[in-house]
Amino acid sequence: MGGAAFLLVVAAIIVVFVFRSKRRESPYSDRLQRYISNRGGVKYYVDPSTYEDPSEAVKEFAREIDPAHLKIEEVIGAAQFGEVSRGRYRPLGRRELLVAVKTLRWGVTDREKGVFLSEAGVLGQFDHPNVLKLEGVATHSPPERIITEFMENGPLDAFLRENEDQFSVLQLVGMVRGVGAGMRYLSEKNFVHRDLAARNVLVNSNLVCKVSDFGLSRLMRGLDHNMPTYTASLGSKIPVRWTAPEAFQHRKFSSASDVWSFGILMWEVMSYGERPYWDMSNQEVMKAVADQYRLPAPHNCPPALHSLMLQCWQAERGDRPAFDSLLSSLDRLIRHPASLKAEHPRSTSQTLLSPTPTDLSSVATVSEWLSALRMDRYKEEFERAHLDTLDRVSLITMEDVQGLGVNLLGHQRKIVSAAQQLRTHLTQGQVEV
Known part of the structure; x- marks a missing residue:
C-alpha cells in the first residue's frame, strides 16, 4: 500500500514538471494547474501566451487536419494575417462539412505566425452551440490554416x-x-x-x-x-x-x-x-x-x-x-x-438616455435642438417640412424623417430617438416652448 502511494506521488511530480516545462514563466504559472483542473465540472481556459511556443498550445487543443481532406472553393474575405475562404472538409468516417478556412499569408514573421495560431489554441478549448466551433488546423506544411465551421449569414x-x-x-x-x-x-x-x-x-x-x-x-x-x-x-x-x-x-x-x-x-x-x-x-x-x-x-x-x-x-x-x-x-x-x-x-x-451630452433645458428653438444634436446641416429640410416648433418636432415619426431625405447611416433613428426624448421633456415641463 505504501509503495503504491509513493509511486503515485512520484508520477504526480513528473506530470507537474513536464507541464511547467512546456511553458515559460509568467504571471499565470503558479495557477495553471487550477485553470486546467476540473472544479465544479468546469475546465478553465488556458492562455496560449503562457506557452514558450504557441504551436504547443495548438497541438494540445486543436486537431491536425490532413489538407488532402480539405477543398478550398472560394475566397470570401480578408483576415489580419491572410485570407478567408469557404471550403469543404471530409473527415474520415464522417459526412462532408462546409467550413471556413483562414490561410496564413506568405512572408509573415514568427511573431505573426504565433498570433495567428493562438486563435486555434483558444478556440480549441471551447465546445458550446453559441461559440464558433474549431474543426482543426493544418500546420505540418505551409501555408498554415485554421478551419472552423462555416456561418452562412x-x-x-x-x-x-x-x-x-x-x-x-x-x-x-x-x-x-x-x-x-x-x-x-x-x-x-x-x-x-x-x-x-x-x-x-x-x-x-x-x-x-x-x-x-x-x-x-x-x-x-x-x-x-x-x-x-x-x-x-x-x-x-x-x-x-x-x-x-x-x-x-x-x-x-x-x-x-x-x-x-x-x-x-x-x-x-x-x-x-x-x-x-x-x-x-x-x-x-x-x-x-x-x-x-x-x-x-x-x-x-x-x-x-x-x-x-x-x-x-x-x-x-x-x-x-x-x-x-x-x-x-x-x-x-x-x-x-x-x-x-x-x-x-x-x-x-436625461442622464441615462441622452445619445449626446445635450442639456435640453437650454433648448428653445428647433435650430438650437438641431445644433445640440450636431445636425445643423438639416435645418433647411426641417424648415421646408414646416417642423418649426419643438412641439411639432417632438411628434416626428420615422416616416416623417424619411420624407425629409435624411438618409445618412444612423441619423434617421437618431432623430426619432431624440424627438422621443424631447417629447418626454416637454410633457414634464422641463423645456420652455
Whole structure:
C-alpha cells in the first residue's frame, strides 16, 4: 500500500514538471494547474501566451487536419494575417462539412505566425452551440490554416443591416439570447473576450448566433478575488464604443466589462446594426460615458430590453448583472412575449438616455435642438417640412424623417430617438416652448 502511494506521488511530480516545462514563466504559472483542473465540472481556459511556443498550445487543443481532406472553393474575405475562404472538409468516417478556412499569408514573421495560431489554441478549448466551433488546423506544411465551421449569414451587424425590419422583436431577442448563452459559457471558464460586438458574432442559416473573433481575448488574472481582471498592455487598441469605462480609463478588463459590451451589442441588434453613438468621436464617447450619458432605446425597442441594457451600463462594474442573470432575464422576456411591446415609459432619465451630452433645458428653438444634436446641416429640410416648433418636432415619426431625405447611416433613428426624448421633456415641463 505504501509503495503504491509513493509511486503515485512520484508520477504526480513528473506530470507537474513536464507541464511547467512546456511553458515559460509568467504571471499565470503558479495557477495553471487550477485553470486546467476540473472544479465544479468546469475546465478553465488556458492562455496560449503562457506557452514558450504557441504551436504547443495548438497541438494540445486543436486537431491536425490532413489538407488532402480539405477543398478550398472560394475566397470570401480578408483576415489580419491572410485570407478567408469557404471550403469543404471530409473527415474520415464522417459526412462532408462546409467550413471556413483562414490561410496564413506568405512572408509573415514568427511573431505573426504565433498570433495567428493562438486563435486555434483558444478556440480549441471551447465546445458550446453559441461559440464558433474549431474543426482543426493544418500546420505540418505551409501555408498554415485554421478551419472552423462555416456561418452562412456572416457577421451579425452586416446581416442585420442587410435585413432591416425583417425580423420580429422575438427573433431579435432570440439572437441576443444566443450571444448571451455563449458569453455565459465563456465567463464560466474564467475567460474574458474584450472585443464583444455584433461584428464579432457570426450567424448561420438557422439564425443561430455564435461568438467568434478572439483576437483581443485574454485569460483573467486574480481568480482568488471577487472580480478577476485582465490588464491590457499600453500598446493594445481598445474598441472604445463597446468598452466599459474602467477598461478604456484604466485598461482593466473582466467579465463585467464584457457585460457592458453585451449591452452595446443588444443595442446594435435592436437598432439593426447601427453604429453605437452614431457620428460621435471616440473622445466624445469616452467623455459622455464618464459623464453618465447612455444610449437611448432604439426605435421600437421594448422598454424591458432597454432596461437590461442600462443595467449592463452601470458605472460600477460590481453593480452590473452577471451573464447568468442576464440570460434568466432574457428567458423571462421570451416566455412572456407581451413584455416585449415597444411602448416607451413615460418618465426617463436625461442622464441615462441622452445619445449626446445635450442639456435640453437650454433648448428653445428647433435650430438650437438641431445644433445640440450636431445636425445643423438639416435645418433647411426641417424648415421646408414646416417642423418649426419643438412641439411639432417632438411628434416626428420615422416616416416623417424619411420624407425629409435624411438618409445618412444612423441619423434617421437618431432623430426619432431624440424627438422621443424631447417629447418626454416637454410633457414634464422641463423645456420652455
